[in-house]
Amino acid sequence: MVSLDNAVLARLEKGGKRYEVLVDPALVEAFKNDPTSIDINDFLAMDEVFHDARGGERPTEEAIESVFQTQDIAAIASIILEKGSIQLTTAQRKAMVETMRQQIIHHIHTQAVDPKTKSPHPKTRLELALEESRYSVDPFKRLEEQVKDAISKLKPLIPLSFETVRLAFKVPGSAYGSVSQVLRAYQQKEGWLEDGSWAAVVECPAGMKGELIGQVMRKSSDAEVKEL
Numbered sequence: 001m002v003s004l005d006n007a008v009l010a011r012l013e014k015g016g017k018r019y020e021v022l023v024d025p026a027l028v029e030a031f032k033n034d035p036t037s038i039d040i041n042d043f044l045a046m047d048e049v050f051h052d053a054r055g056g057e058r059p060t061e062e063a064i065e066s067v068f069q070t071q072d073i074a075a076i077a078s079i080i081l082e083k084g085s086i087q088l089t090t091a092q093r094k095a096m097v098e099t100m101r102q103q104i105i106h107h108i109h110t111q112a113v114d115p116k117t118k119s120p121h122p123k124t125r126l127e128l129a130l131e132e133s134r135y136s137v138d139p140f141k142r143l144e145e146q147v148k149d150a151i152s153k154l155k156p157l158i159p160l161s162f163e164t165v166r167l168a169f170k171v172p173g174s175a176y177g178s179v180s181q182v183l184r185a186y187q188q189k190e191g192w193l194e195d196g197s198w199a200a201v202v203e204c205p206a207g208m209k210g211e212l213i214g215q216v217m218r219k220s221s222d223a224e225v226k227e228l
Contacts, residue, residue, distance in 0.1 A: 002027075007045035008092060009053055010077065012084030014067055020053045021077050022046055025086070025096060029140050032081050040074045047073045086140065096139035100146065104137065105130065107147045108154070111205045115161035120207040129157045163206040166228040167213070170199045175220035182215045201228065 002024035012019045022045035031038045051057040133153035176198045186202040
């Protein structure tokens with residue numbers, strides 16, 4: 001259950017009255033897309049509906065039934081989010097926008113490269129270009145959608161290429177467990193060699209090449225890697 005300090009107000013106005021629930025802002029998008037995928041106890045700070053959550057004023061059961069045709073708190077929260085709005089303080093919105101902005105920049109940094117150098121653009125360059133593009137970050141819109149929108153804004157400003165690389169890794173058998181966890185998402189094939197070592201071929205975004213190699217080397221300093 002999200003704490004009251006971290007919760008935000010979701011509000012619907014109907015019939016001259018406000019109906020509010022206190023929700024976890026980090027789960028809003030997922031809950032709107034599929035309410036059944038989120039535990040309502042994790043999503044709500046309190047399993048109650050308010051006229052004024054800050055003042056503690058609650059509607060009657062009759063009023064709730066009249067407006068929502070249900071007493072089920074999950075269904076009520078879903079209706080409020082669908083038809084109402086999220087009330088953020090200035091500080092909350094600023095923090096959420098910055099968090100999402102950094103996620104967008106990190107995603108592009110790891111997925112794209114400069115086609116001339118075949119290396120990722122520095123994050124600082126991406127930040128400045130995103131600012132120059134005047135892209136407006138939405139704290140509640142899905143990350144994947146915003147990355148796509150941001151890329152369309154950035155392409156006229158900086159060269160971006162989305163390429164992949166294939167890498168072959170070989171590590172001692174003792175490092176199999178930790179290294180395989182790092183590579184699993186990108187792994188194409190794997191196998192045990194006669195000398196007891198483990199090898200794998202992966203395909204990953206070109207921008208992630210250095211990061212992925214670094215992660216493997218931190219797990220096994222004896223690791224060998226070759227670009228295919």
